Amino acid sequence: MRMYDIIMKKRNGEELTTQEINFFVEGYTKGEIPDYQVSALMMAIYFQKMNKRETADLTKAMVDSGEIIDLSAIEGIKVDKHSTGGVGDTTTLILGPIVAAAGVPVAKMSGRGLGHTGGTIDKLESFDGFSVEMPIEKFMQNVNEKKIAIGGQTANLAPADKKLYALRDVTATVDNMSLIAGSIMSKKIASGADAIVLDVKTGSGAFMKDENSSFELAQEMVDIGTHVGRNTVGVITDMDQPLGFAVGNALEVKEAIDTLRGEGPADLTELCLTLGSHMLVLGEKAKNAEEAREILEDIIKSGKGIAKLKELVEAQGGNPTYVDDTSLFPIPSIVEPVVAAEDGYVKGIKADDIGIAALVLGAGRETKESDIDLAVGIVLHKKIGDFVKKGETIATIYANDAKKQKTSEEMIIKAYDIVEEEIKAKPLIKGIVTKDGITKF
Known part of the structure; x- marks a missing residue:
């Protein structure tokens, strides 16, 4: 079995066999197949797709590439x-x-x-x-x-998944x-x-x-x-x-x-x-x-x-x-409100931007080596559909750095979309x- 043939087969829109999928996953995990060939296969899969059987076989091959935790000693359905x-x-x-x-x-x-x-x-x-x-x-x-x-x-x-994801991440x-x-x-x-x-x-x-x-x-x-x-x-x-x-x-x-x-x-x-x-x-x-x-x-x-x-x-x-006694949890040195610049209804809150505003404060990791500040973050007071008055608190920032707090505040204000017309809250499920x-x- 050759990787070249597997790449060409998928490039041409054909279905890969279970054996072919197992071959490339196992070979790549062991370092026997180079990045450039697996990159080519990932791009072929990206454009030509996989059917349900191929997808299940790929998943199974990634599961089998490493440790499978046996929970059978635990009573009941896990x-x-x-x-x-x-x-x-x-x-x-x-x-x-x-x-x-x-x-x-x-x-x-x-x-x-x-x-x-x-x-x-x-x-x-x-x-x-x-x-x-x-x-x-x-x-x-x-x-x-x-x-x-x-x-x-x-x-x-699933070490094969970790290796494949890292490759997919840099090959679009x-x-x-x-x-x-x-x-x-x-x-x-x-x-x-x-x-x-x-x-x-x-x-x-x-x-x-x-x-x-x-x-x-x-x-x-x-x-x-x-x-x-x-x-x-x-x-x-x-x-x-x-x-x-x-x-x-x-x-x-x-x-x-x-x-x-x-x-x-x-x-x-x-x-x-x-x-x-x-x-x-x-x-x-x-x-x-x-x-x-x-x-x-x-x-x-x-x-x-x-x-x-x-x-x-x-x-x-x-x-x-x-x-x-939740007062025992880590407490930050700065607690500051974020206030609305206008009257209106909350039409939207850019969730990603709120997340980044929390990251700026130190609530998350920008790299694997980053330290997390467990005390910092944001508490929202207004959600989609809520009415807000100018000067009313829409969020509270918990910070340990004044400069980061100011940057986060600017991001939170931009994340809120406040409009004049009444807005209905969206269903969650x-x-x-x-x-x-x-x-x-």
Whole structure:
């Protein structure tokens, strides 16, 4: 088998066999096939596409390129959740505890953020002493005993994907449905989950800017999951503005605690209940989404969700008293309001720009070596559809540097689109994708 023939075959729009896909993925991972040949193949795939069987085979080959985590020692159906990314996305910190409290084991492998804010691990490290470093045996023991554990992603999880993504990133071949879907699903499948719920964002703050592309991506990922025997559901959700109000690590953790107490933002609460309902159904703890939602609402009302968060934090070396006393979280030296320059209704909030405004403050990493400031960030006070008066506070900046605070303020003002005519808030949940097809709301 020759790489040249595989490139030419795909260039001519033909279907690659399972053996050909396995050959190039294995050869490239081992360093036996050069970058320039794989770059040529990626460009051929970009233009000629892959069918569903090819996409599933590519995903499987990337899964098999490294370590596959065996979670069979954990009792019950392990359900994982993946978000395609957004601004202010704190869902794991809420979903994990409420789903675990319902009896579904949550064995979550999370990463650190390279973007607007830290990843789930960075946020959890706002709790003094919290650590994701533990042997896999301890990780599984925690899930069996507490129904939840959050670990750091192993470096050897789908290494072919890591290598291919780095190449696609510099050869303008990222934006292809099969390659995007395969990249996401390879890591989820290698993580060992029995079932997967996907939160596919759409809008200005999402990877997929338009709704149709988001549904297409969700369908592609659900089809991959189905093909490899993983029950998979995709939920299409709005990211035309940040989720919730808080953008920043400790600020988002505080908002998650509020939400677990039943006092969080309506959109963040709704998203967690929706995603959690599907997780309970896939975990066979509820017959349908309606029954599952009632279970989760009761968990929040009864305080079982907040109790489960404390269990998680304590089991992984963190100080659980932070949950009851949020003043213990890192506090910045500067807290400044951002005020509206005019009367009107909020028509739009450029989510990406709010994210960058938080990054400027130090809430995220610009490079892998960057240090995150856990205390800094932004809390929004006005969302799409809200009326605002001139001089009214639309956001609050939490900063440790006056110059950065000023730059961030200018960006936040520009991110808000305020108009005279009344604006209706957009629906958060756009639709659901299952193996049986698409349901749009």
